[in-house]
Amino acid sequence: MNFAATLGLALPIGIGLAAIGSGFGLGLMGRGAMEAMGRQPEVLPKIQVAMIIGFGFIEALTIYAFVTMFFLQGKIG
């Protein structure tokens, strides 16, 4: 197994793993935010802002994998 084949196999799997992790994180975060919003609709804007910021942080992890994929994509040849 040469370098290019290893890379070609590993990159999609890596992105998938990152996406699974981010998905779990987003799900937990969304669930918490939804429950809080349902319980206290009057603080909805504050929760929404915090939720969006948190989404940004969580989503960044998948994006890192994505960017890594693009940087290494050229080496697959």
Place this chain on the structure above:
Amino acid sequence: MRPAGNGPDLMERSIRASFWMALALAAALLPARPAAALSLAAGELIMAANFLFLARLVKVFTERARGVRELPLLGWAAAKTAFVYGGAFALTRWPSLEYLPLLLGLSMPLLAMLLKSIMLALRTGPSPFPRRATQTAGALGPSAKLAAVLLLSGVAALAAPALARAGGEEAGGEHAAGVQHLPNWVVILNDYFPNNPVVHWMHQNEVLVFAWVAGIVFFLYSWFAMRGARRSVVPGPLQNSLEWMVESMESVTGGMLGRHNERYFPYIMAIFFYILTMNLLGIVPGFKSSTDTLDVTLALALITFLYVQWSGIRNLGPLGYIDHMAGSPRDIIGFAMLPIMIPVHLLGELAKPVSLSCRLFGNIFGEDTLVVVFVSATALCLKTSLLVLGAPPLMGITALFMLLQTLTSIVQALIFALLTSVYFYMMLPHEEHTPEGAEHAHAH
């Protein structure tokens, strides 16, 4: 407000206007590239027929409730399918068909409708200018019409050599490497004027050009929006939209930054609007979002990073800044932890610009790539001509992804701005800026 109804009237008028636009363009193209002119006219014809059939179908469909038979509905649907899709298929069988003019012709009624809707939204009426122009021409009599025809043919004569050369260029440069970006107007300009140094420079520095375009677009938007504020007390639609965005962002960042908000809000808002405009430019056909290169996003993130550090030094003092970086040690355990805390804080600070820039770049680049993939799939369907029936659903999917792209553009600009304010909040002294909140908590 406006006495004339805008619904069906608008559509009929825009189709009529698109006919004139297509006719003028085809006339300009005819001397140099007759095949292109014919393709354009055919595309316009097919799309206009599509809209007319659709209008008829909707009319029959809505009248059906009042007891009209279903036969006309099926008949019109069959006629539409036969004419529009059959016409498209027949076109693809024509060997000297040119695809760029065909697509231009196909999008002409949509373009006219878009322009007219924008005019309506800006309250300038469906089409005051062409109407006034034709009225003037009618009053001036046949001499004005003759002048218009002469002007048109003059333009055609001027444009013909350039267009002919461009046609040759296109045929030569067909087999480029893998398509990475959709062509924008700078690329098209570069195709038409390959030896012009200014155009060449613009082609080399596309990202810069489109960043400037974004700045100019937002400048014009805010200028037009606030121009009315000096004249009348009642805000117009543009002013309302701008004020809504600014006020809602101000309430969010004000909740975080407190009394520092006045100093840092202009920066946060400027960066928000700049990124938002750059992101949204990517959706407009013929434009490109500058934020899909790491250079631009890294520059923005570095500016933010340096400004945050500077504001920390300024507000905490040099010693206070070092203390903040060391995790504010107050007891013996804190001082013992110093060798661990300082690298951790430094790394955390350095990760901020990296994460800011990579997040923005990755999201916008990913969305753009998605749209490029679907657009090239649609183009492939049109080009292979066997799968021409697959083109309309693919176009629909592309439009859906463009909706998603709009959402991502707004959310990413929002996240960048909110994270900037969070970083300011983490850097500024914490104790002083929530006295109201503390009093509030005590009162309860």
